[in-house]
Amino acid sequence: MAETALKAKKPGTTTTAEAQQELTDGFHLVIDALKLNGLNTIYGVPGIPITDFGRMAQAAGIRVISFRHEQNAGNAAAIAGFLTKKPGICLTVSAPGFLNGLTALANATTNCFPMILISGSSEREIVDLQQGDYEEMDQLAIAKPLCKAAFRVLHAADIGIGVARAIRAAVSGRPGGVYLDLPAKLFSQVMDAEAGAKSLVKVIDPAPAQLPAPAAVKRALDVLKGAKRPLIILGKGAAYAQADDAIRALIEKSGVPFLPMSMAKGLLPDTHPLCAGAARSTVLKDADVVMMIGARLNWLLSHGKGKTWGEPGSKKFIQIDIEPKEMDSNVEIVAPVVGDIGSCISALLEGMGSKWPAAPADWISAVNTRKEENIAKMSSKLMKNSAPMDFHSALGALRTVIKERPDVILVNEGANTLDLARGVIDMYQPRKRLDVGTWGVMGIGMGFAVGAAVETGKSVLAVEGDSAFGFSGMEVETICRYNLPVCIVVFNNNGIYRGTDVNPTGGSDPATTVFVKDARYDKIMEGFGGVGVHVTTPDELSRAVNKAIDSRKPTLINAAIDPAAGSESGRIGNLNPQSVVRKK
Ligand code: ADP
Numbered sequence: 108m109a110e111t112a113l114k115a116k117k118p119g120t121t122t123t124a125e126a127q128q129e130l131t132d133g134f135h136l137v138i139d140a141l142k143l144n145g146l147n148t149i150y151g152v153p154g155i156p157i158t159d160f161g162r163m164a165q166a167a168g169i170r171v172i173s174f175r176h177e178q179n180a181g182n183a184a185a186i187a188g189f190l191t192k193k194p195g196i197c198l199t200v201s202a203p204g205f206l207n208g209l210t211a212l213a214n215a216t217t218n219c220f221p222m223i224l225i226s227g228s229s230e231r232e233i234v235d236l237q238q239g240d241y242e243e244m245d246q247l248a249i250a251k252p253l254c255k256a257a258f259r260v261l262h263a264a265d266i267g268i269g270v271a272r273a274i275r276a277a278v279s280g281r282p283g284g285v286y287l288d289l290p291a292k293l294f295s296q297v298m299d300a301e302a303g304a305k306s307l308v309k310v311i312d313p314a315p316a317q318l319p320a321p322a323a324v325k326r327a328l329d330v331l332k333g334a335k336r337p338l339i340i341l342g343k344g345a346a347y348a349q350a351d352d353a354i355r356a357l358i359e360k361s362g363v364p365f366l367p368m369s370m371a372k373g374l375l376p377d378t379h380p381l382c383a384g385a386a387r388s389t390v391l392k393d394a395d396v397v398m399m400i401g402a403r404l405n406w407l408l409s410h411g412k413g414k415t416w417g418e419p420g421s422k423k424f425i426q427i428d429i430e431p432k433e434m435d436s437n438v439e440i441v442a443p444v445v446g447d448i449g450s451c452i453s454a455l456l457e458g459m460g461s462k463w464p465a466a467p468a469d470w471i472s473a474v475n476t477r478k479e480e481n482i483a484k485m486s487s488k489l490m491k492n493s494a495p496m497d498f499h500s501a502l503g504a505l506r507t508v509i510k511e512r513p514d515v516i517l518v519n520e521g522a523n524t525l526d527l528a529r530g531v532i533d534m535y536q537p538r539k540r541l542d543v544g545t546w547g548v549m550g551i552g553m554g555f556a557v558g559a560a561v562e563t564g565k566s567v568l569a570v571e572g573d574s575a576f577g578f579s580g581m582e583v584e585t586i587c588r589y590n591l592p593v594c595i596v597v598f599n600n601n602g603i604y605r606g607t608d609v610n611p612t613g614g615s616d617p618a619t620t621v622f623v624k625d626a627r628y629d630k631i632m633e634g635f636g637g638v639g640v641h642v643t644t645p646d647e648l649s650r651a652v653n654k655a656i657d658s659r660k661p662t663l664i665n666a667a668i669d670p671a672a673g674s675e676s677g678r679i680g681n682l683n684p685q686s687v688v689r690k691k
């Protein structure tokens with residue numbers, strides 16, 4: 108407290124030493140509350156009423172990373188939450204800044220990432236009477252339906268409790284986004300420093316373990332034991348839980364093939380003998396018992412039904428999740444196990460005892476046969492060293508980079524650039540693949556890259572579609588300003604999905620999906636003092652990426668990709684409605 112408390116005279120007192128009272132204010136109390144809880148990094152954009160707050164936070168030893176747009180700051184905070192299990196903090200100004208940050212908060216909530224969006228807000232009296240204050244907006248009401256919890260603090264003495272509630276709401280149970288509304292007046296409210304210090308709360312055990320019921324564990328093990336063709340699906344909740352050793356032990360002890368969802372890749376290496384990633388459609392169709400660990404049966408898994416899942420009624424689902432309401436959300440769950448993943452997996456391992464039967468050999472060999480076929484089919488596509496590159500030949504080069512440097516963090520967004528990279532680039536370590544997540548949202552790229560580099564100090568390789576990159580591209584300046592070890596590869600195929608569409612009217616406007624032909628995104632990076640490289644072959648790409656990672660210098664590689672190579676919507680064209688009565 109001493110380092111930040113104000114020395115001030117009590118109003119209306121004499122100058123005697125006895126009469127001097129140490130004071131603090133809202134600014135200091137918020138900073139002290141964050142620091143007390145080990146929240147030492149803030150991602151944000153300054154302005155009224157939080158400019159001085161950012162400055163003071165930096166002066167107090169908090170790392171304050173200033174962005175060019177709040178959405179990117181919010182995405183950085185969200186991924187910080189995913190990587191550290193502590194809420195990432197995003198700080199914005201009122202109304203427009205708040206709304207810019209809100210997209211990231213909603214996205215974090217959807218993905219179950221813990222973060223806290225702290226926004227300054229205008230005067231309550233004026234906002235509530237709608238008298239037209241500077242950046243007037245009822246932010247709390249707007250945030251509420253879009254996040255897990257929303258709080259407002261009106262009195263300096265409540266800051267400690269407000270921050271504590273926000274932390275607990277973000278990380279306990281199913282993690283998510285929390286909004287904390289701090290009106291401008293709060294920051295300058297003054298109170299006695301000692302009382303202020305006492306009002307702060309150090310949150311004890313912010314995400315308490317939630318133990319599964321023994322009967323639920325037994326039920327799940329009985330179903331698993333009866334399986335002829337068992338499958339385990341690992342989701343990003345399993346990656347978040349940081350129960351890596353226990354999850355590996357469960358898989359290896361049971362001998363059950365596992366399928367990692369996108370951000371769970373690397374939880375066990377994609378090259379693990381039990382990884383069924385290369386036989387995805389076969390295992391989904393043919394498995395008879397599926398154990399979901401921190402993964403939801405949403406659109407990414409065809410809601411647990413339909414063609415993807417084979418004959419109707421051919422599956423039994425076991426689900427391990429901290430959120431009881433997730434059970435039966437799409438199909439019947441015959442064995443729900445509700446609790447935190449660490450506790451659930453430990454209980455399952457204990458329940459399996461020492462004599463757990465091996466998974467049926469005919470199933471394992473069927474899965475292996477399919478894997479080998481698919482791997483062989485793909486490998487020739489990855490080897491070509493042609494110009495222009497197609498997605499596979501370019502990704503073949505990046506696949507080798509990650510194999511040789513498994514601790515590099517891969518950020519990935521786009522359509523073809525995303526879907527094909529997910530399949531081609533094997534991951535070897537947990538929480539190294541960060542991508543568009545549950546919404547398939549474009550724009551996470553630079554925010555995630557900055558957040559991952561700042562939180563881990565590791566090199567980041569951001570593989571970006573040219574459209575995807577555009578959503579957050581201005582943050583290359585942020586990457587240069589903080590000199591972060593981020594290498595961006597823009598897969599430049601001149602547009603969204605492809606660069607070959609033409610305007611159907613024959614008019615001079617370009618088609619809706621194409622960009623400036625043969626643009627040089629590398630020049631943007633050079634403009635801010637980073638390294639820009641233009642490459643046209645996989646060999647050049649691989650050399651440039653390796654050099655960037657070795658140097659740890661901000662680098663953008665413009666990788667020219669055949670404009671005709673992509674397909675509409677990447678791998679999810681089935682979700683894309685097309686008119687059948689199109690008029691000429
Ligand atoms: P994916 O997209 O990888 O399939 P989802 O985001 O759909 O993953 O699912 C993640 C699930 O993990 C959510 O249902 C969430 O409640 C759950 N979850 C997150 N953290 C934990 C945890 N520590 N313990 C148990 N479940 C968790």
Ligand code: TPW
Pocket residue numbers: 520521522523524525547548549550571572573574575576598600602603604605673677
């Ligand atoms: C916030 C819709 C999905 S994928 C994509 C868009 C615009 C870009 C695909 O082009 P890109 O990749 O990145 O060049 P590639 O390799 O296929 O050429 N707005 C938001 N989110 C989404 N998902 C969209 C729009 C979309």
Ligand code: MG
Pocket residue numbers: 572573574598599600601602603604605
């Ligand atoms: Mg593109």
